[in-house]
Amino acid sequence: MRKLLIAALALLPVLLGGCGYNQFQRLDEQVNAAWSEVLNNYQRRADLIPNLVATVQGAADFEKSTLTELTNARASVGQIKATPELLNDPEAFKRFEQAQAQLGGALTRLLAVAENYPTLTATKQFGELQAQLEGTENRITVARGRYIKAVQEYNVLVRQFPSNLTAMAFGYKAKPNFSVPDEKAISAPPKIDFSKPKP
Secondary structure, eight states, X not given: OHHHHHHHHHHHHHHHHHTTHHHHHHHHHHHHHHHHHHHHHHHHHHHHHHHHHHHHHTSTTOOHHHHHHHHHHHHHHHHSOOOGGGGGOHHHHHHHHXXXXXXXXXXXXXXXXXXXXXXXXXXXXXXXXXXXXXXXXXHHHHHHHHHHXXXXXXXXXXXXXXXXXXXXXXXXXXXXXXXXXXHHHHHSOOOOOOSOOOO
């Protein structure tokens, strides 16, 4: 009986390794690390916004509605708690994604409106903030790409046989991923008209 127990204990690591358990642990940590990088870059963007708003408010007649929209979007992002559980709740993840998209859109509109104020855009502080925001947006894109790849690997493991049996046994579920808000709009080819305007 004792020999049977020792043999079973010796085989246990082999069985766990073959069923994908260790791979689930590795990929779950990879997803969490990629998610932390995404959050870090979103936080950097959120931290730059108050400085940008303060700089823009100095422009005499800058459109207050644009600033209010940006401030409200930042506040709504701050209300969503980006806990590790967010990665296991598709609805909460979707709300987080929508809030970040709303903030990104408000920021884009603010920068577009700022172009109408040459004295503002010519200031050194505004130029530096704009460059930092552009760099941050690039880092967000890279971080999201890494997260998407990490989630893809994890979700494939959850769904493929025989590791899907391990996923069911231990309660591993597919993790939510970033999506495109309006896929139909971006899949339509742009309409370009090269005809000369009629006099």
